[in-house]
Amino acid sequence: MPPAYWGRANVFTRGTEREPMTTPLRSDPIETPEVGFLDHLEFLAQLSQSFVTSLDLEATLEQALRGIIRFLKVEAGTLFLLEEDGQALVCRASIGPVDIRGLRLKSDEGIVGRSVRRNSVEVVNDTRADANFLNRVDQQSGFITRSILCAPMAVGKERLGAIEVLNKIGGGPFDAHDMHLLRVMSSSAALAVSNARMAGALVEQERMRRELELAAEIQRSLLPPDGAGDSPIVGLNRPIGEVSGDFYDYFTLPDGRMPFALGDVSGKGLNAALLMAKTASLFRCLGKSVHDPATLLAYINREICETASRGMFVTMVAGTYEPMTGALRFANAGHLPPLLRRTDRSYATFPVEAPPLGIVGDASFENQETNLNGGEFYVFTDGLTEYRYGKTEELGVDGLIQMMEAHAGQSIIDRLRALLGELDQAGWKARDDLTVLAIDDTWAARVLADGPSRRGAAKPPEPLLALRFPARADRLRPVRAGVLAAAQMCGFDRTAAEDITLALCEACENIIVHAYKGRDDGDIELGVFRSDGGILLRLRDFAPPIDPARVRPRDLNDVRPGGLGTHFIRAIMDVAEYGRAPDGVGNLLQMTKRVS
Amino acid sequence: MTNSVSEEQGRLVVKLHGEVDLENAGDVRKTLLECVARKRDVLVDLSGVTYIDSSGIASLVEGLQTARKNGTGLSLVAVSVRAMRVLALARLDKVFQIHPDLATALQSGS
Numbered sequence: 243m244p245p246a247y248w249g250r251a252n253v254f255t256r257g258t259e260r261e262p263m264t265t266p267l268r269s270d271p272i273e274t275p276e277v278g279f280l281d282h283l284e285f286l287a288q289l290s291q292s293f294v295t296s297l298d299l300e301a302t303l304e305q306a307l308r309g310i311i312r313f314l315k316v317e318a319g320t321l322f323l324l325e326e327d328g329q330a331l332v333c334r335a336s337i338g339p340v341d342i343r344g345l346r347l348k349s350d351e352g353i354v355g356r357s358v359r360r361n362s363v364e365v366v367n368d369t370r371a372d373a374n375f376l377n378r379v380d381q382q383s384g385f386i387t388r389s390i391l392c393a394p395m396a397v398g399k400e401r402l403g404a405i406e407v408l409n410k411i412g413g414g415p416f417d418a419h420d421m422h423l424l425r426v427m428s429s430s431a432a433l434a435v436s437n438a439r440m441a442g443a444l445v446e447q448e449r450m451r452r453e454l455e456l457a458a459e460i461q462r463s464l465l466p467p468d469g470a471g472d473s474p475i476v477g478l479n480r481p482i483g484e485v486s487g488d489f490y491d492y493f494t495l496p497d498g499r500m501p502f503a504l505g506d507v508s509g510k511g512l513n514a515a516l517l518m519a520k521t522a523s524l525f526r527c528l529g530k531s532v533h534d535p536a537t538l539l540a541y542i543n544r545e546i547c548e549t550a551s552r553g554m555f556v557t558m559v560a561g562t563y564e565p566m567t568g569a570l571r572f573a574n575a576g577h578l579p580p581l582l583r584r585t586d587r588s589y590a591t592f593p594v595e596a597p598p599l600g601i602v603g604d605a606s607f608e609n610q611e612t613n614l615n616g617g618e619f620y621v622f623t624d625g626l627t628e629y630r631y632g633k634t635e636e637l638g639v640d641g642l643i644q645m646m647e648a649h650a651g652q653s654i655i656d657r658l659r660a661l662l663g664e665l666d667q668a669g670w671k672a673r674d675d676l677t678v679l680a681i682d683d684t685w686a687a688r689v690l691a692d693g694p695s696r697r698g699a700a701k702p703p704e705p706l707l708a709l710r711f712p713a714r715a716d717r718l719r720p721v722r723a724g725v726l727a728a729a730q731m732c733g734f735d736r737t738a739a740e741d742i743t744l745a746l747c748e749a750c751e752n753i754i755v756h757a758y759k760g761r762d763d764g765d766i767e768l769g770v771f772r773s774d775g776g777i778l779l780r781l782r783d784f785a786p787p788i789d790p791a792r793v794r795p796r797d798l799n800d801v802r803p804g805g806l807g808t809h810f811i812r813a814i815m816d817v818a819e820y821g822r823a824p825d826g827v828g829n830l831l832q833m834t835k836r837v838s
Numbered sequence: 839m840t841n842s843v844s845e846e847q848g849r850l851v852v853k854l855h856g857e858v859d860l861e862n863a864g865d866v867r868k869t870l871l872e873c874v875a876r877k878r879d880v881l882v883d884l885s886g887v888t889y890i891d892s893s894g895i896a897s898l899v900e901g902l903q904t905a906r907k908n909g910t911g912l913s914l915v916a917v918s919v920r921a922m923r924v925l926a927l928a929r930l931d932k933v934f935q936i937h938p939d940l941a942t943a944l945q946s947g948s
Binding site: 740806807 | 857859891893895920924928
């Protein structure tokens with residue numbers, strides 16, 4: 243409320259220390275005991291203004307009523323609002339010798355009921371002569387009502403209540419002028435009530451929107467972050483509304499294989515989002531133990547069929563990718579065929595006949611197998627291919643391929659982002675949730691092998707040894723024997739192979755001592771690979787994350803033990819990279835060394 | 839592995855065998871510290887060591903530090919190729935006094 247307004251107006255001032263319509267600030271000629279026409283206008287303007295700017299309806303109604311009473315020079319006034327069901331009138335504001343707030347009348351009771359029913363201003367200058375006058379209120383309150391002026395509050399056809407003023411001071415009758423004024427005032431109050439109720443509805447809408455936002459946030463947390471981290475699998479999800487019916491996910495198994503999935507739930511909105519959350523959780527949970535994609539889809543299908551609500555279904559591709567070899571096995575439940583982009587930029591697709599999940603409980607699914615051979619594999623929802631320009635033109639698979647190729651040379655996630663940016667800019671519109679999952683089969687060769695000079699041309703590392711063993715000092719001996727032999731297979735001489743064995747065992751001992759901190763029930767997983775021209779060792783534990791910065795070589799001038807093992811690793815290996823395991827559980831150490 | 843301790847001309851000779859790693863470095867440490875505690879010069883024979891890692895090296899370092907505090911000596915004897923390689927990696931090959939064989943060690947003053 244602007245202060246200047248309150249400075250000029252006093253019509254709503256509580257108490258009696260000031261007379262209505264006279265304030266110290268006013269100096270115009272209207273300052274007369276007689277209420278003039280301009281005062282009416284000003285009072286009404288102020289009344290309307292106070293309603294427009296008010297946040298607290300009850301308080302404002304009471305102030306308005308107080309102003310009305312003074313303006314009309316009456317002893318008392320009440321304001322009744324109809325209950326939502328229209329059955330009762332409840333007194334919400336009451337000014338005068340007796341406070342009757344909370345008083346309930348049947349909607350057709352009394353003069354106020356009549357005013358509301360007829361939607362007309364009612365004048366009763368002698369209450370004793372009006373059969374509708376409710377004497378019991380006076381009897382209860384002790385107030386003596388001699389005359390009543392009552393105006394309905396309505397906005398259009400909606401009846402909201404009425405304002406009633408009682409007993410003109412001086413005892414005279416209410417005249418047509420009073421009737422007219424009260425009618426205008428009550429209309430103004432009616433608008434205020436109506437607005438406040440609409441504002442209430444808006445607040446409710448806002449609350450719903452917030453809850454939806456929260457749901458969207460939780461849902462986003464079920465997906466890996468867009469284009470997350472350094473991984474051969476990347477994904478991207480753009481919901482068209484707050485929440486999405488699409489999902490994708492992937493993680494790494496202890497043996498390095500990566501299960502992945504992408505799904506599209508029929509329909510949109512919260513129902514679809516909830517089924518999406520369920521399907522994504524089933525994949526996360528079952529995918530850790532069921533590594534065969536067709537079997538996994540059959541399990542998830544059965545589960546969804548048992549509980550899914552009528553008519554909803556999920557199309558889904560689930561698969562397992564081996565970064566070290568490029569081998570890919572996947573199964574498709576009614577989803578768009580995935581695309582393979584070969585290194586020569588030709589594309590292949592993988593059509594499918596199997597039904598979506600959630601329709602036939604005993605459906606079976608078939609695995610498809612291929613090797614990516616350094617290529618790229620795309621699974622996407624129709625939100626991508628159904629990007630639309632104008633009314634009919636759709637992007638389609640061919641359009642998608644064309645646009646992706648325009649950005650060849652960039653990383654997959656950069657290509658996808660560039661493509662979406664261009665579509666948006668050119669005025670294409672998404673019509674559905676959009677989700678893409680892509681596998682980059684050059685990742686393993688690039689990241690794990692010999693560096694940028696061999697990019698693309700590198701052979702994938704060849705697995706030589708895969709071991710899982712207890713993280714205990716007394717279990718390292720056979721590991722050493724295996725690593726020593728594997729290192730010699732990679733072309734290292736005896737001394738270098740023994741050094742590599744030492745580095746590996748130092749890393750294991752770090753895990754035993756620092757990651758598992760003496761617990762003897764943890765496991766270590768080791769993969770040894772022959773890379774082009776050297777060796778790759780992948781060592782993984784399942785312990786809480788350790789800060790790689792704390793695993794650093796000791797200062798060699800300091801002869802105390804500790805950190806010496808890490809120094810050995812750094813001195814022996816060409817590259818030793820610590821990180822978290824891609825699925826977020828445990829630590830990963832990757833070490834490489836080239837044959838010199 | 840087994841650690842043997844013998845006495846040769848007033849010195850304690852500790853002979854380590856086989857693979858010295860996190861599993862048995864504790865035993866090595868205990869043996870070395872017990873010998874050092876006897877306030878005699880200690881010779882550690884590494885000829886039979888086929889593998890030694892940072893935990894084994896750390897035990898040797900601790901023995902050497904304790905001996906120095908006592909004013910006695912701890913030196914290495916007949917260090918195997920593997921153990922020498924690891925000492926070199928740790929840049930401790932100049933920190934320890936290293937004798938090619940037991941006879942040379944016994945002739946030397948330390």
